[in-house]
Amino acid sequence: MMKPFKILVCLFCLLIFTADLKAQNATRLNLYDTKISDLMKNEKVRRAFEFLREIEPQTIEEQIKITEIPAPTFKEAKRAEYFRQRFTELGLQNVRIDKAGNAIGERPGKSNKTTLVLTAHLDTVFDENTDVRVRREDKVLKAPGISDDGRGLTLLLAIAKALYEARIETDGSIIFVANVAEEGLGDLKGTRHLFNEELKNRITHFISIDGAELKITNQAVGSFRYRTTFKGKGGHSYGAFGLPNPIHALGRLVEKVSRFQVPTKPKTTFNVGKISGGTSVNSIAASATIEIDMRSESPSELAKLNAAYKQVVEQALQEENERWQNVEKLTVENLAIGNRPTGTQSPDAPIVQIALAADRSLGIKSELEASSTDSNIPISLGIPAITLDGGGIGRGTHSLNESWDSTNSHIGSQRALIITLAIVGLRNM
Ligand SMILES: [Zn+2]
Secondary structure, eight states: OOOOOHHHHHHHHHHOOOHHHHHHHHHHHHHHHHHHHHHHHHHHHHHHHHHHHTHHHHHHHHHHHHTTOBBBTTOOOOHHHHHHHHHHHTEEEEEEOOOOOOOOEEESSSSSSSSEEEEEOOOBBBBBOOOOEEETTTEEEOTTTTTTTTTHHHHHHHHHHHHHHHOBBBBEEEEEESOOOOOOTTTTHHHIIIIITTTTTSSSEEEEEEESSSEEEEOOOEEEEEEEEOOOEEHHHHHHHHSHHHHHHHHHHHHHHHTTTTTTTTEEEEEEEEEEOSSEEEEEESSOOOOOOEEEEHHHHHHHHHHHHHHHHHHHHHHHHHHHOOOOOOEEEEEEEEEOOOOOOOTSSHHHHHHHHHHOOOOOOOOOEOOTTTHHHHHHHOOOOOEOHHHHEEESTTSOEEEEEEEHHHHHHHHHHHHHHHHHOBBOO
C-alpha cells in the first residue's frame, strides 16, 4: 500500500509535469502566433493582404469565368488550358500541363528548404451537358461547381497575383497546381501523379483549397470503392427456372452489407450507392451490379470493413449457387474503382498550428475536420498537408442547386495567403 506522503509527492510531481506540458504547449503556440504577427508587420505582406481585399470583386469575376468552363472529371483539358495561360500571365515559371493533365506554375524561392504545393481541383461532378452558366443575385452566385471547386481554383490565381503585385520574394518555393480528377472515380489521380512522378521527392508541404467556408481539414478519410457484378447464363423466367439468379445474389449481398456494424468514432461508413441489372420482368438476368463506397478515419477500421465486404461477396455467391441444383453456376467480379488512402496527422503538426495561429490573428473561430480531399495522398505519405476552405458561404455542394454567397469572402483569400507565406517564409526574414 502506498503511504500518504508518497501519494502527496506523486501528486505534486504530476502537477509539475502537467504545468510543464502546458507551458511547453503555450511556448509553441506563441511561436506560431509570433510567426504570423511578424508576417503581418511586413510592409510587402500587408500590401498583398490589402490588395486581396481590394481585388475581391475581380476575383469573383474570375471565379465566374472559371466555373463557366465545363470540367467533368477526366474532361478538364479546357479549364487546365485556361490556367496554363493565367499562370503564364501572372509571372509563374516553368508553366506546363503535365502527363496527367495538371496545370502547373512555379514560383521559385531563394532556398530549396521548403517546397509548398498550393493546389485546387479542376474537375466537377457534373457531366458536360450541365448548364454551368452563373446566375447572380446580389451577393449570391448560383451554378453547379461555383463553390466546389470554383472558389479554390480562383484563390490560386488571386494569391499568385497578390504575390506578384507586392513583389514578395519567398525563402521556400511555391508550386501552383490546378489538378485533375479529384472527384468520384477520378480517385485523386492528378495529385497521385504529382507525388509519384511530376514532383516526386520535391514536395515538403501541401495545401489544397477546396470549396467555401473557413474550416481546416487535417485528417484524411480513406475509402474503398467497388463495382461488384454477379454474372450467369440468364434465361426465361418460366422456361429456365432453376438457374441461379444474379439479381437474387445481389439482393443477398446488399442484405449482408446492410447488417455491417461500424464504430461512430472513428467515423466509419458504408453505402451501396448504385444498383443495376436485368432486362425484363420475365427474364432471369445475365448480370447484376452494385457500387459500394466504404470510408473511415481509421486505417484499421477501413481494412476491417474492406475484408468484411470481400467475405460477404463470396458468401452471397455461394448461397445463391447452393440454393439451386443447376450445373450452371454464377460467377462474381469485384472491381476496385476507388481507393483513397487514409492517415492521421496530429493537430499539433506545425502546418496545422500555423493555420490555427492565422485564424486567431484574423479572428476566425477555427474548426478542424476529417474529410476526403487531395490532402489524403500527402497525409498518407507522412507529408504535412491541410485542406483549407476558400471563404464565402457554400450551399448545395455537388447538386445542380449549388450556390455561393460572397459575404466577407476576401477573408478566405487573405487567410490562404498568410498561411502560405508562414510556411515558405519571406526571403529576408
Ligand atoms: Zn472539392
